[in-house]
Amino acid sequence: xxxxxxxxxxxxxxxxxxxxxxxxxxxxxxxxxxxxxxxxxxxxxxxxxxxxxxxxxxxxxxxxxxxxxxxxxxxxxxxxxxxxxxxxxxxxxxxxxxxxxxxxxxxxxxxxxxxxxxxxxxxxxxxxxxxxxxxxxxxxxxxxxxxxxxxxxxxxxxxxxxxxxxxxxxxxxxxxxxxxxxxxxxxxxxxxxxxxxxxxxxxxxxxxxxxxxxxxxxxxxxxxxxxxxxxxxxxxxxxxxxxxxxxxxxxxxxxxxxxxxxxxxxxxxxxxxxxxxxxxxxxxxxxxxxxxxxxxxxxxxxxxxxxxxxxxxxxxxxxxxxxxxxxxxxxxxxxxxxxxxxxxxxxxxxxxxxxxxxxxxxxx
Amino acid sequence: xxxxxxxxxxxxxxxxxxxxxxxxxxxxxxxxxxxxxxxxxxxxxxxxxxxxxxxxxxxxxxxxxxxxxxxxxxxxxxxxxxxxxxxxxxxxxxxxxxxxxxxxxxxxxxxxxxxxxxxxxxxxxxxxxxxxxxxxxxxxxxxxxxxxxxxxxxxxxxxxxxxxxxxxxxxxxxxxxxxxxxxxxxxxxxxxxxxxxxxxxxxxxxxxxxxxxxxxxxxxxxxxxxxxxxxxxxxxxxxxxxxxxxxxxxxxxxxxxxxxxxxxxxxxxxxxxxxxxxxxxxxxxxxxxxxxxxxxxxxxxxxxxxxxxxxxxxxxxxxxxxxxxxxxxxxxxxxx
Numbered sequence: 252x253x254x255x256x257x258x259x260x261x262x263x264x265x266x267x268x269x270x271x272x273x274x275x276x277x278x279x280x281x282x283x284x285x286x287x288x289x290x291x292x293x294x295x296x297x298x299x300x301x302x303x304x305x306x307x308x309x310x311x312x313x314x315x316x317x318x319x320x321x322x323x324x325x326x327x328x329x330x331x332x333x334x335x336x337x338x339x340x341x342x343x344x345x346x347x348x349x350x351x352x353x354x355x356x357x358x359x360x361x362x363x364x365x366x367x368x369x370x371x372x373x374x375x376x377x378x379x380x381x382x383x384x385x386x387x388x389x390x391x392x393x394x395x396x397x398x399x400x401x402x403x404x405x406x407x408x409x410x411x412x413x414x415x416x417x418x419x420x421x422x423x424x425x426x427x428x429x430x431x432x433x434x435x436x437x438x439x440x441x442x443x444x445x446x447x448x449x450x451x452x453x454x455x456x457x458x459x460x461x462x463x464x465x466x467x468x469x470x471x472x473x474x475x476x477x478x479x480x481x482x483x484x485x486x487x488x489x490x491x492x493x494x495x496x497x498x499x500x501x502x503x504x505x506x507x508x509x510x511x512x513x514x515x516x517x518x519x520x521x522x523x524x525x526x527x528x529x530x531x532x533x534x535x536x537x538x539x540x541x542x543x544x545x546x547x548x549x550x551x552x553x554x555x556x557x558x559x560x561x562x563x564x565x566x567x568x569x570x571x572x573x574x575x576x577x578x579x580x581x582x583x584x585x586x587x588x589x590x591x592x593x594x595x596x597x598x599x600x601x602x603x604x605x606x607x608x609x610x611x612x613x614x615x
Numbered sequence: 616x617x618x619x620x621x622x623x624x625x626x627x628x629x630x631x632x633x634x635x636x637x638x639x640x641x642x643x644x645x646x647x648x649x650x651x652x653x654x655x656x657x658x659x660x661x662x663x664x665x666x667x668x669x670x671x672x673x674x675x676x677x678x679x680x681x682x683x684x685x686x687x688x689x690x691x692x693x694x695x696x697x698x699x700x701x702x703x704x705x706x707x708x709x710x711x712x713x714x715x716x717x718x719x720x721x722x723x724x725x726x727x728x729x730x731x732x733x734x735x736x737x738x739x740x741x742x743x744x745x746x747x748x749x750x751x752x753x754x755x756x757x758x759x760x761x762x763x764x765x766x767x768x769x770x771x772x773x774x775x776x777x778x779x780x781x782x783x784x785x786x787x788x789x790x791x792x793x794x795x796x797x798x799x800x801x802x803x804x805x806x807x808x809x810x811x812x813x814x815x816x817x818x819x820x821x822x823x824x825x826x827x828x829x830x831x832x833x834x835x836x837x838x839x840x841x842x843x844x845x846x847x848x849x850x851x852x853x854x855x856x857x858x859x860x861x862x863x864x865x866x867x868x869x870x871x872x873x874x875x876x877x878x879x880x881x882x883x884x885x886x887x888x889x890x891x892x893x894x895x896x897x898x899x900x901x902x903x904x905x906x907x908x909x910x911x912x913x914x915x916x917x918x919x920x921x922x923x924x925x926x927x928x929x930x931x932x933x934x935x936x937x938x939x940x941x942x943x944x945x946x947x948x949x950x951x
Binding site for chain 1: 698699700785794801819904905906911
């Protein structure tokens with residue numbers, strides 16, 4: 252037997268997992284939750300609990316009548332004590348009433364002031380907050396050229412539909428036999444179309460409402476939402492495949508990790524994920540074409556993305572490159588150091604322009 | 616009046632001192648205890664008076680004037696917030712207790728906290744000389760024969776969750792009851808909860824707990840054992856599967872150690888001095904999530920290896936409270 256100290260951190264994780272399992276299995280249901288939150292019958296909540304959420308409790312207390320039972324239950328002298336108390340109460344009644352009336356007014360005024368302060372802390376605070384929100388919003392917009400005319404931009408720089416189709420098609424096989432595949436960043440619905448051709452059920456999510464309308468008119472199920480927000484709303488184990496082309500480079504690193512985590516939760520055990528993104532290991536991509544879209548946040552080196560998947564618990568992670576550069580240096584030179592150098596230059600400058608990281612959620 | 620006082624009295628007499636216990640109120644049947652008023656006659660400047668303080672009482676203001684060496688033994692005073700709106704009487708005395716704690720400071724030659732947590736409060740209250748000496752526990756009664764009737768009543772009942780402590784809002788028996796609802800629904804429908812501890816001082820809270828049990832339809836599963844004898848207490852500890860505490864305020868936590876003595880695994884919410892008393896020999900709960908608390912208990916009861924490790928850790932932990940060492944430390948601190 253191991254006599255070492257108990258690893259409390261590991262234990263806490265196990266405890267949380269047990270609770271989650273019960274919730275997923277439906278044993279920890281609304282009835283149990285109601286039991287855990289059942290108020291103590293016969294009066295107000297414990298004051299120590301009310302202190303945790305004082306404002307609603309404050310309003311309840313203000314509405315409450317204070318009562319006092321003057322009856323004494325002591326043997327023999329009880330009756331006399333009761334009479335005595337009543338006489339004293341009768342004598343000081345108006346004095347007490349004056350005090351309680353003043354206290355009541357103070358209480359009401361203070362409660363009102365606290366509630367007003369919560370709803371609108373102060374004019375200066377509101378003004379500063381509004382300015383901060385405005386600046387923050389402008390910064391977010393400026394960072395991704397939010398003011399740019401997207402239609403014109405798309406007309407000049409958008410990817411070629413046939414190229415996207417060819418690239419996406421090579422991943423369809425991974426999703427064979429799946430029943431609910433999510434295409435995150437579904438765009439023009441190319442991958443949804445490929446899935447349908449193969450009889451695989453799926454749906455898309457994209458923030459572009461106008462494009463989604465067009466895709467929907469072709470009979471596809473697409474929802475207008477930001478990727479991470481949508482993933483957070485997806486129930487545990489409710490999808491069994493995820494495809495996401497040219498999305499990861501549009502989000503901040505922290506958001507990407509949050510997405511990977513949410514995916515793992517939302518995907519059933521043993522489901523595939525595919526993320527395609529520009530390959531900055533090819534320098535003409537990393538230094539040039541990547542930046543042709545002002546909405547790109549930052550390039551993700553393949554090794555790093557591979558690592559993200561591994562560290563977030565995906566299995567059998569692999570990286571595949573695609574889309575060879577059209578321009579290449581001619582390798583038609585005599586064999587020897589020069590040809591080796593040209594090959595190296597080709598690989599570094601004119602390698603594949605995209606790569607995909609593929610991983611699988613672990614089997615239960 | 617706690618066993619601590621009698622254990623101390625016996626030790627003091629063993630060292631050749633003339634030791635006498637005095638009390639404001641005594642439990643019926645208590646022997647060898649004199650009424651506190653006698654102190655004003657009995658005590659002289661060369662005597663040493665130990666004032667055990669755990670609740671406000673007008674008497675302490677008088678006792679502070681005694682012409683003798685005075686040492687406050689601080690068991691902690693439950694903050695009034697826990698009683699407000701449920702027991703005005705207890706809230707008043709709790710408030711008085713906090714006020715007196717500060718007022719008594721200049722009159723005391725020394726103040727002893729029974730936990731480091733209590734000592735910190737003494738320091739904050741302005742005591743010039745403070746020390747930390749744990750409670751002196753007399754295990755003889757606890758190691759005696761358990762009560763047969765209680766043993767027979769609970770034989771074969773598993774799992775049996777036990778909490779020992781007077782029924783009081785700060786001990787949060789209401790949360791133990793709610794937790795049991797989860798336990799029975801999600802872990803084991805046979806689970807039972809026994810709450811050992813007097814409830815006469817908190818009739819309102821007790822009545823509301825009974826109503827909560829009824830509202831959750833847990834009547835057969837929750838037992839209020841009330842105040843019990845030493846033999847009955849031992850029997851409850853021997854019959855239980857685990858000791859569970861969700862108390863929000865403890866100045867020391869004797870039952871935590873009693874559970875360890877009875878080889879019970881301890882699962883306790885980390886409040887007040889609980890953490891330092893348990894110190895690794897139990898599972899400490901960091902938050903008040905009752906589902907987590909129930910699953911922690913479930914985990915301990917399912918995993919024999921874990922339970923055995925906790926029990927072994929408990930035995931080791933008890934060595935730190937060995938009565939002989941605590942007695943020596945007391946003697947040293949009091950300069951006897």
